[in-house]
Amino acid sequence: MTLFRPMPLALAALLTPALASAQPAAEGAAIFKQQCQMCHVNAKGARPAIAPNVFGVAGRKAGSTDFASYSPALKASGLVWNAANLDRFLTAPAKMVPGTRMVISIPDAKRRAAVVAYLQSLK
Template sequence: MSPRVRLFALTIVLLGAAAPAMAQDATAGGLLFKQRCQACHTVTPGQPSTIAPGLIGVVGRKAGATAFSYSPALKASGLTWDKATLDKFLAAPNKLVPGTRMLVMVSDPKQRADLVAYMASLKK
């Protein structure tokens, strides 16, 4: 490897290590939710959904803990929905919980961060 290529690679590594944490925008997450999630999930307190569980108060809740017909895989997962777990789940639901019924993936890290920030804002 040439010295120039090594210097470039080192610069990339150092810049990546010094990069600030990704900003989370709950407002942008709310817009993404409307576009990608609200067809199945509800965020209105007391409004039941037959397609997917409601997301009010999801952060801090045990997976499969509300009155909804969850997949056996999700019920048995033992997960508690915190920001990191939601991020992993949204990135690849079937990778984190093989057998889940959740089909939608959000590959963009910024969009996931915004969606998670929005879900964290949904208090009971």
């Protein structure tokens, strides 16, 4: 038994980076469904209800869609949603933008990277 135990670990170590680089946006889409879609719409032209539409968010100025209920803090942040800023925001939104109404964070760096890749694919 002890002889076989290292095998799955070695296999996982070999396979994980390949899967991670091939699938981040797909994994991010699944996470978005679970943790973001109850608030955010993500289709071109979709009307925002309780959170801004994230279609085309990558490269956009924070708080710049026609969503009516942005916090003054996010609107005044001057941020542009590049990958690094999205990653920081999703790590701890209120730490990056005190006063933001976005309260969901993704503590796990790999899951966060997958969601950022997914957001960048929405264009």
